[in-house]
Amino acid sequence: MTIITRRKLITGAAIGAGGLLSGCDALNRNPLFQDILASAETANFVVQRTLGDRMELASEYRMADLSPTFRANGTRDPASPEYDASAAQGFADWRLRLTGLFRKPQQFSLAAVQSLPQRTQITRHDCVEGWSAIGQWTGVPLKILLDLGQLQDKARFLVFHCADRLGGRPYYESIDLLDGFHPQTILAHRLNGSPLPVANGAPLRLRVERQLGYKHAKYVTGIEAVASLAGIGEGKGGYWQDVAGYAWYAGI
Amino acid sequence: MPEDIIIADRPRHQLATRIWHWTNALCLLIMLMSGLTIFNAHPRLYWGEYGANDDYAWMAVGSSPTQAYLRLGDTRIDTTGVLGNWQDSEGRTQTWAFPGWATIPSTYSLADGRRWHFFFAWIFSAGLTLFMIRSLWNRHIQKDLHMRREEWRPSHIWRSLRDHGSLAVIRQSATHPYNVVQKLSYIGVIFILLPLMIFTGLAMSPAMDANWPFLTDLLGGRQSARSAHFITAFLLVLFFLVHILMVLLSGPIGQIKAMLSGGQDRRAL
Structure with missing residues (x-):
């Protein structure tokens, strides 16, 4: 039998603590271990989608609950010559294109989007970083655009193409059809009763209320219906997923 | 009659308790450190x-x-x-x-911190649930943690707290049934703080808020839930520090051995 002395125990604990840290960093770099860790993200998705009737609404609030200032994050100004020119004329030439697996691919001007039935909702925006802001959003329910474009049967995901670039790459995001047809999923063009500010994604931004902020693509120029996310960007379904390894499903 | 006569054939810590204790310790450490990574995103x-x-x-x-x-x-x-x-x-x-030595990974990555946190959150939650069920079944809760009526008396609790000023009493606790302060600490951790970690965590999830809005409401909103998650985590760190101090004072080698191999249940007749 090995005799454990106090000194051995303390040395062991110190080595253990140091080893745990460097061990965790080594494991963190291991692709197989990353896949094992990421299996929990799949579990989060499956369980959260199984909990309710899948069409549950996110909490809505009153005007009195609004954040005094609605924080902007990520790109605050796309600042490209094309964007600036469009902004200068109040986005009169902005086009939203439906492409990919639509039976009736088409494009909408901002005025056309605004002339469709609208939904206004006061919701809480939860950033992956931990902060929250409550804002009132007005826009067209995505379902109305999807019904006009008529999705083909093969379509499984909706990819949102954006006018902004981060670190030289175009921003994009994607959601599945369940979130696409959810009543609170809208393309918003107004925040707190005023036209959407540039910092918050003017002229059109996605609201997908049951997920974290990075899913809410800003400066949306197009919706592409696809059967798989494999061919888009690096194939992980979004800018932050490709660049930093964020989860595609951001319900938690 | 000497006080440490073995009266039962069962170990001091049953197998389920031991497995859970170490799994839970690992999960909590990893979740604390990956949680600090997440906190660093917005301190x-x-x-x-x-x-x-x-x-x-x-x-x-x-x-x-x-x-x-x-x-x-x-x-x-x-x-x-x-x-x-x-x-x-x-x-x-x-x-x-929070500095790199306290976070997982040691260099900032919110995406990686979240992966570690959620993976071990599943093990932690499943482990706690199984431990609670097993401890009811094997009567660990009823036999070792249950507070008898007279133990709830403030004078009894106060006496037990004061007893912890005596090294001899702390030494004895390694072989005696749990005293009131131990019982209250373990009940507080197992049935209040640990479940609170899970519920305050879930209350921060926008999808959970859509499915179970009462959870976030009950905690007073998402940012209150985040604050409560952080405070509860540090109450657990406080428990850990006192727990380690008590293990060191009451004979660490015997205590660790008992938590590994079960030890023997010695009780006064």
């Missing part, structure tokens, strides 16, 4: 539904390349060198709130 805490940089934070770590502070309410504490401004292993100054 400010608020009360209510919303809270972002322009809103009042009751707790915030402020950092800059030259100095850093921790603000609690209106009190500012200089934390240069510790929180918000520290040297990494290569001697570079970093301005993340």
Whole structure:
């Protein structure tokens, strides 16, 4: 039998603590271990989608609950010559294109989007970083655009193409059809009763209320219906997923 | 009659207790450290539904390349060198709130921190649930943790607290049934703090908020839930420190051996 002395125990604990840290960093770099860790993200998705009737609404609030200032994050100004020119004329030439697996691919001007039935909702925006802001959003329910474009049967995901670039790459995001047809999923063009500010994604931004902020693509120029996310960007379904390894499903 | 006669054939710590104890210790350590990575993404805490940089934070770590502070309410504490401004292993100054030795991974990655946190959160939650069920079944809760009526008397609790000033009494606790302070601590951790970690965590999830809005409401909003998650985590750290101190004072080798191999149940007749 090995005799454990106090000194051995303390040395062991110190080595253990140091080893745990460097061990965790080594494991963190291991692709197989990353896949094992990421299996929990799949579990989060499956369980959260199984909990309710899948069409549950996110909490809505009153005007009195609004954040005094609605924080902007990520790109605050796309600042490209094309964007600036469009902004200068109040986005009169902005086009939203439906492409990919639509039976009736088409494009909408901002005025056309605004002339469709609208939904206004006061919701809480939860950033992956931990902060929250409550804002009132007005826009067209995505379902109305999807019904006009008529999705083909093969379509499984909706990819949102954006006018902004981060670190030289175009921003994009994607959601599945369940979130696409959810009543609170809208393309918003107004925040707190005023036209959407540039910092918050003017002229059109996605609201997908049951997920974290990075899913809410800003400066949306197009919706592409696809059967798989494999061919888009690096194939992980979004800018932050490709660049930093964020989860595609951001319900938690 | 000597006090430490073995009257039962069962071990002091049953197998389920031992497996859970070590699995849980590992999960909590990893979740604390990956949780600090997540906290570093936005080192400010608020009360209510919303809270972002322009809103009042009751707790915030402020950092800059030259100095850093921790603000609690209106009190500012200089934390240069510790929180918000520290040297990494290569001697570079970093301005993340919690230093690299306390986080997983040791260099900031919110995506990786979240992966570690959620993976071990599943093991932690499943483990706690199974442990609770098993401990009811094997009567660990009823036999060892149940507070008898007379034990709830303030005078009894006060006496037990005072007893902890005596090393001899602390030594005895290694072989005696749990005293009132031990029972209350373990009940508080197992049935209040640990479940609270799970529920305050879930209350921060926007999808959970859609499915179970009462959870976030009950906690007073998403930012209150985030604050409560953080406070509860530090209450668990406090428990851990006292727990380790008590293990060291009551004979660490015997205690660790008992928690590994079960030990023997010695009770006064």
